[in-house]
Amino acid sequence: MKIAIVGNGKIGRAIHEAFRRVDPQQRVSLLGRGDSREALLDAESILLCVKPQQVQGALETIAPKLRTGALLVSVAAKTTLASLRAALPPTIGVVRAMPNLPVGELAGMTALASESAAEDLERSEAIFGAMGRTVRIEERLMDAATAMNGCGPAYLYLIVEAWIDAGIKLGFSYETARMLVAQTMLGAATSVLASEEHPAALKTAVTTPAGCTIEGLMQLEDGRLRSTIVRAVLAAAGA
């Protein structure tokens, strides 16, 4: 499958890197603003990776180059399927995707929505499924997905940064603290994905009666971590 990525910013480059890791032989063109559009002529899938306010301008330049039956996947936030569809020939499949930057490490989370043929979603799932996990959602939840998994890595980086600071205060080197925190976060996420248990049950398993974990948890509750996280995600979603 020939693929073109339009927009060589942060997410466009991360997706390009993901394709390289999955299959170095795969033909994937990464097109910046001034680059030739010739690669679009035979591309079967086009990933539109520009900012929301740049989408219409980009579509004007790429729409005339698209081959019949091509699939256009837009990762732009707040850009509806209807507005994409209106700017493209009717033979083009249109899908909205909300990935996150860990696609570059093949550990991405991508939400997908489409109202066109089922095979368009299946092709999109094949693309983003190779870069991590995918989930199908209704388009009305796309802004919510932006706040959940699109923005999500930033929330976790803030937590990682603070947690590393705690480790340094306790006497660990930065490198050791970073490893302790990042692998713990990866392990906890792996347990959540692998287990049928609710996170509350997983937390209970770590929390020895009268032990030190409950001391830490009480501080997090006193700091209103739960409501802070809920409010942060709602704010990002504009809810």
Ligand SMILES: NC(=O)c1ccc[n+]([C@@H]2O[C@H](COP(=O)([O-])OP(=O)(O)OC[C@H]3O[C@@H](n4cnc5c(N)ncnc54)[C@H](OP(=O)(O)O)[C@@H]3O)[C@@H](O)[C@H]2O)c1
């Ligand atoms: N960053 C994330 O974590 C993330 C995650 C999920 C979804 N997204 C979505 O992805 C989109 C891009 O985000 P980003 O963070 O990658 O932004 P970015 O770093 O600003 O990248 C956008 C890139 O597109 C280029 N561009 C603009 N118009 C173009 C055109 N007509 N043809 C080719 N390239 C063009 C821009 O070039 P100039 O610099 O010259 O304008 C820029 O290099 C946004 O809509 C965002 O909602 C981002």
